[in-house]
Amino acid sequence: MKLAFIGIGNVGFAIANQLQKKGYDIIVANNNENSATVKKALEENPNFSVKNIQQAIDEAGIVFLATPFNANKEILQALNLNGKILVDCTNPVGMGIVHGLKSEVSGSEKVQEWAPDAKVVKAYTIYGFENFISSDYPDYNVKPVMMIAGNDAQAKSAVAKINTDMGFDTLDTGKLDQALHLEHMTLLWVKMVRRDGHHPNLVWAKLEK
């Protein structure tokens, strides 16, 4: 399957690189030929191809959005997602590690508003990118959990398959309005790790009776 990545920095590259090694075709979606992150990504993995963003979306089965949240409105309103699955990896984080939309609405619901013809699934936001480089925890007999949210059941199933290939157990938290709570989990993780010194490979697991 072909996957398009809008944003190939810390998060985009970590996910794309793992999935390319699992056999997915990766298309880096960028309209800027001089993009520093695109050049670096191609140096590190020459198996990626690069296309302009709309062309990449048109070719891909699933599109990942891994850009600064503040860039999303302008990026998405210029595109036609044509019913594609859009994996929203972005987080609205404000100064002082607070919710960037004042906890009134999730960033993913704004992404859905800006890309109304996409099937938006929130995923790959609750941990730092270090855990997308490798999700291998050999000392434990459970896998790390990837919590997702979205309104379309088939889209969530497709993302769950990707999660499996990435080494994660999936926990479907519900509809896209649950993304607000996932974004608060992000703030929890960021404060614990980036501010307070917990190890970056701190992840959660799902235990359910």
Ligand SMILES: NC(=O)c1ccc[n+]([C@@H]2O[C@H](COP(=O)([O-])OP(=O)(O)OC[C@H]3O[C@@H](n4cnc5c(N)ncnc54)[C@H](OP(=O)(O)O)[C@@H]3O)[C@@H](O)[C@H]2O)c1
């Ligand atoms: N860092 C983490 O640990 C982490 C973990 C989970 C989620 N997140 C979220 O994931 C998102 C990306 O974070 P990151 O750390 O990967 O950022 P990053 O390393 O700065 O990468 C950002 C990427 O977005 C691209 N980009 C920026 N503006 C663009 C535009 N207008 N059009 C197209 N592409 C554009 C950049 O390309 P250029 O080089 O061309 O500018 C770059 O490839 C953020 O929303 C962040 O909150 C981060």
